[in-house]
Amino acid sequence: MLIDNDLLIQYGAKEETFRPGDIIFAEDSTPKYYYQLTSGRVKLNHIDEAGKEFIQTILTVGQSVCELMLFIDECYPVNAIVLTPCTILKIPKKYFFKLLDDHHQISLDINKFLAERLYQKFLMLQNNSSLNPEVRLLGIFKYMKSFTEDKEAYSFEVLVTRKDLASLTGLRTETVIRTVKKMEENKILKINNGKILF
Template sequence: MLISEEVLIAYGAETEIFKSGEIIFSEGDIPKYYYQVVDGRIKLNTYNEEGKELIFAILERGLSVCELLLFIDRNYPVNAITFEKCTVLKLSKISFEKMLDENTQISRDINKFLSERLYYKYIMLENNSSLKPAVRVKGALDYYKSFTDDQTKFSYQIPLTRQQIASLTALRVETVVRTVKMLEREGVVKIINRKIYV
């Protein structure tokens, strides 16, 4: 949990419930709220000129949604769309700034979180520039495992379908399927009931 729900509510956060496939905000919208996932999953995506979906992140319980845009005057470069029914806490930008001003530890936690995400985004960018599908896929899997405290081998179930991994890595789904099987043979991942563990 990035910021405790109690603190967010104390500063005026409201609970919103979204259906599966609902848009929280769209590319080009002006950031007005801090969003934090209480339940469910949200994807940050765009579509290229051919209409192919590119997924930048999949956010789960406790994570914030594009909070970095609250610190600069820029419109959203992505869409935020729910994967399933989601509960989200929504705090106005003005209240978010007040909360940070009055809580130095929360401000430091946000800075640490942003720094970690930026670090892993650099890693993802480097991996996605590789011509080797295994490097791209492993990079995406490692990125998602980086959100969890338990880093022991095969302790984390990747919350992505093969199609979603393809959208994250700009690979074809067939290539992802072959690559995941290869990574399993090499002992990099474990597959249990079609779920990928790293």
């Protein structure tokens, strides 16, 4: 968890519930709140001019939603769409910055978190430029697993569909399915009841 829920509430955060398909914020809107997931999953996506979805990332419990945009005067470059029923703590930008002013360690923790996320994004971009689909998928699996503490083999359950993996990597769904099977044969991952364990 990035920031303790009770501390967020102490500084004025309100809990909101969302259903699958709900939009937390839309591309080109102005960032006004810090959002932190207390349950559920959210995807950050962009729809290109041809109508094709490109998923930037999938967020889970304890993660914040596009918090970096609060630090610059730019509009959101993505949409935040709810994937599963979820609850989010939402705090206005000015109270969020007051919290950071009052709690310097949290400010340092957020800087570290942003640096780690940026580092992983660099790696993901490098992997997505590869023509090898296994390299692309391995990059996204490592990125997703980087947010968990358990680094043991097969300890991370990939909570997205093969279609979502295709949108995350720019591959076709059929290519993802074939490559995942090959990766299982090579013991890079396991498949248990259709779930990918990395």
